[in-house]
Amino acid sequence: MATTPNKPAPPKASEKGLVYFPLIAGWLVPGAGHFLLGKWIRGTLLAVSIIAMFAVGLAMQGQLHTSAQDLLDVLGMAGDLGNGLLYFLGRAAGWGTQPVQTTVADYGTKFIVVAGLLNIIAAVDAHNLRTGRKS
Amino acid sequence: MTHPSHFLAVLLFALFASTVFGITMRDTPPKMFRYGAYCFVLFVGSVIVFSWVMFLIAR
Numbered sequence: 001m002a003t004t005p006n007k008p009a010p011p012k013a014s015e016k017g018l019v020y021f022p023l024i025a026g027w028l029v030p031g032a033g034h035f036l037l038g039k040w041i042r043g044t045l046l047a048v049s050i051i052a053m054f055a056v057g058l059a060m061q062g063q064l065h066t067s068a069q070d071l072l073d074v075l076g077m078a079g080d081l082g083n084g085l086l087y088f089l090g091r092a093a094g095w096g097t098q099p100v101q102t103t104v105a106d107y108g109t110k111f112i113v114v115a116g117l118l119n120i121i122a123a124v125d126a127h128n129l130r131t132g133r134k135s
Numbered sequence: 136m137t138h139p140s141h142f143l144a145v146l147l148f149a150l151f152a153s154t155v156f157g158i159t160m161r162d163t164p165p166k167m168f169r170y171g172a173y174c175f176v177l178f179v180g181s182v183i184v185f186s187w188v189m190f191l192i193a194r
Contacts, residue, residue, distance in 0.1 A: 042158050053151040059137035060144070107144050114148070118155040125159040135162055 022130045026123030028084040033126025046122045053115035054086050057096075062108025064096035076109070082116025149178035 026033025031047030034040075058064075064087065065077040080087050090096055100106050128134040139147070157171025 045154055046158060049151040049154040053147075056137065056147055060139070061136055102138075103141070104138050104144065107141075107148075111144075111148065114152065118152060121159050122155055 019130055020127065023123050023127035026126040027082070027119065030084070030086070030119050030122065033123055034129070037126060037129050039126075039129065050083075050115050050119045050122065051086065053111050053118065054083055054090075057108040057111030057115060058090070060108030060111065061098060061100070061102070061105040062096055062110070062112045063098070063100050063105070064090050064112060066091065066097070076113055079113035079116045082118075082120040083112070084119060087116065145179060145182050149175050149182075153178065 022033035022036050025036055029047075030050035031043035031045075034043030034046060065073055065080045068074045068077055083090075096109075096112065098105075100109060125134065153171045153175040156174045157167040157169075161167045161170045
């Protein structure tokens with residue numbers, strides 16, 4: 001019996017265009033991926049949370065990782081890079097360069113790393129919204 | 136320079152992280168709010184519990 005060949009399904013409306021644009025925009029600027037998709041309240045809450053966490057970390061004299069001397073530095077730098085343009089802005093402006101001397105400053109360093117990791121989660125969420133995996 | 140107390144740092148950390156978790160892990164606003172509040176309570180509650188545990192161990 002003849003069978004009809006499987007044709008690829010036509011792309012859905014949600015799959016047209018630059019699928020990775022919200023992901024990249026969300027990584028570079030916290031909340032931007034959601035803004036591009038018209039999710040204004042979610043984007044604003046994400047942007048405020050991530051930027052505030054980064055700013056509070058710096059205000060607590062947290063350190064931006066600038067070198068990858070050992071494994072912990074590599075992991076810290078990977079987390080910091082999750083902040084996107086905030087990280088590069090901080091590096092260019094010379095923020096977070098003082099050595100960590102207090103417990104609160106160590107907490108601040110962790111705030112900056114976690115802000116970067118949360119930003120990656122937010123960017124992936126924007127990508128899922130873009131592809132229709134999440135509503 | 137900001138030097139918050141350790142507990143205020145915990146509250147800020149829990150607030151920001153819970154907000155992102157709530158928005159990204161659930162689909163509808165009521166579920167987002169509930170999950171965010173749940174994460175916040177777990178963050179702060181676990182800190183209080185483990186702080187008491189460490190206090191009792193150190194005695």
